Amino acid sequence: MAKQAQAICIHNYGGPEELKLEQVQVPDPQTDEVLVRVRAVGVNPVDWKITEGWLKDVLSIQFPYIPGRDIAGIVEEVGPGVTAFQKGQAVFGQSAKGGYAEYTPASINTLALKPDAISFEEAATIPVGATTAWQGLFDHGNLQPGQTVLIQGASGGVGLFAVQFAHWKGARVIGTTSSASVDFVRSLGADTVIDYTSTSVEQAVHDVDLVFDTVGGPTLASSLKALKNGGTLVTIAGQPEEAQVREKNARVEWFSAQVSHDLLATFAKLIEEGQLKVVIEATYPLAEAAQAHQRSKTGHGRGRIVLKVAD
Ligand SMILES: NC(=O)c1ccc[n+]([C@@H]2O[C@H](COP(=O)([O-])OP(=O)(O)OC[C@H]3O[C@@H](n4cnc5c(N)ncnc54)[C@H](OP(=O)(O)O)[C@@H]3O)[C@@H](O)[C@H]2O)c1
Structure with missing residues (x-):
């Protein structure tokens, strides 16, 4: 039987009240993907711009839709033919299939190894x-x-x-x-x-x-x-x-930013060398994604808001 896990879903465009914690089926990683067990996910303004329909003329989404891009977590499973990453590695990067979730597939081209010097929450502030x-x-x-x-x-x-x-x-x-x-x-x-x-x-x-x-x-x-x-x-x-x-x-x-493995690896190196600081503005549990969106929508603050998904 397919594995189930929790994720934040929306079924219509709308405000933070549309963000609901639900049971979803965990997808299998495809070619050039790994399945990541998400520990933390960053909240970017683009996440609420998408869920509120601001970008619907340029970016089409399918409902139910799981928001969230900037993930950090552990590789749970590798897709067919993937040799760049192995099960158990700590990674950070971009999910194209919804990061506000306990598990999400991510392309190996938008992932890198997480620097040991920072936590999963800190790593989730970096990609976008x-x-x-x-x-x-x-x-x-x-x-x-x-x-x-x-x-x-x-x-x-x-x-x-x-x-x-x-x-x-x-x-x-x-x-x-x-x-x-x-x-x-x-x-x-x-x-x-x-x-x-x-x-x-x-x-x-x-x-x-x-x-x-x-x-x-x-x-x-x-x-x-x-x-x-x-x-x-x-x-x-x-x-x-x-x-x-x-x-x-x-x-x-x-321009529209394009996350890549090479740039993420550059950021990881700068962090390991002590040349780059990361800053969390606030951390919310996954179930409080609506409150996190509300806070991000103020357009004020210092650093990136993060959802903690698992310990
Ligand atoms: N095109 C792309 O690829 C791309 C990528 C990422 C982000 N974006 C967009 O870029 C924008 C910023 O993203 P973000 O993630 O940095 O947002 P954010 O984390 O919410 O930060 C917004 C910052 O703007 C400051 N601010 C607000 N009004 C200001 C003003 N009048 N003068 C100077 N600073 C002001 C706030 O500081 P105070 O609290 O001090 O006011 C806050 O630190 C968003 O609209 C986002 O959608 C676009």
């Missing part, structure tokens, strides 16, 4: 956040040592990695956050931290080479004003006004 930060700064922003970068949303699940990677690269880093997280962002390696609740970013920052905007909305206008003429704006949370872009001769890059 760190990948987005890395690809935004380096692949799309082409950030070089000695350049100045403004990171909007520097205390968030993406921003906290962006500050660390930009500092590691040898750039001069300016980060924006609210009063409570100013010291935190400085501790990540920011040279200058701007409290956006008391200081106007556009008045305080000028002529930066690159802006990485993780906030969107009205913040995008201040991002463009802070940019040097001909500079680059990398945005992951919205599109700026065309007229403002033309005025600054700005290069604007929007």
Whole structure:
């Protein structure tokens, strides 16, 4: 008889109240997949954007749908022909088939070995956040040592990695956050931290080479004003006004992060070397996924929210 396990499911698009803990059938891992016994799963804004139907025109899902991407856990079973991972290994990465679950299949191309130095909960904060930060700064922003970068949303699940990677690269880093997280962002390696609740970013920052905007909305206008003429704006949370872009001769890059084994392994190495910190904002049990979504939807906080699935 097929094995059953618990997972958070939705049967319709809707708010956090749609997230229900249910018994589901554990899928078999397919070719190039392993089945992971999930210990912890990160909660990303994209998870509630999907469950609330914000992305339904660009991303189709089938109900019942299990949300969640950023997993950390133990390999329970390997799929046909898989030799890259073995049963019993501690891994972290991305599940494409629903991570808010006791078991989930994951592609071997989006998994890496978990660093021993961090817990499963900490590892579950990494995949989407760190990948987005890395690809935004380096692949799309082409950030070089000695350049100045403004990171909007520097205390968030993406921003906290962006500050660390930009500092590691040898750039001069300016980060924006609210009063409570100013010291935190400085501790990540920011040279200058701007409290956006008391200081106007556009008045305080000028002529930066690159802006990485993780906030969107009205913040995008201040991002463009802070940019040097001909500079680059990398945005992951919205599109700026065309007229403002033309005025600054700005290069604007929007992208969707692609988690990969190689990048995850790079992050694991940086963690083992003590060069990269991970930060949990709050931990909830799997059954309280609705409360976790509610908290993530505020758009404020420091670090990544995590669901603990098993000890
Ligand atoms: N395109 C992609 O591939 C991609 C990938 C990942 C994420 N995203 C998107 O990027 C956005 C951020 O994701 P996340 O995971 O980092 O979210 P998050 O963990 O919820 O962090 C949001 C951060 O924004 C800060 N913030 C809010 N208003 C701000 C303002 N006006 N100025 C400066 N900082 C402000 C908050 O800090 P305070 O508490 O101090 O306000 C908080 O730390 C989301 O919209 C997400 O969907 C896109």
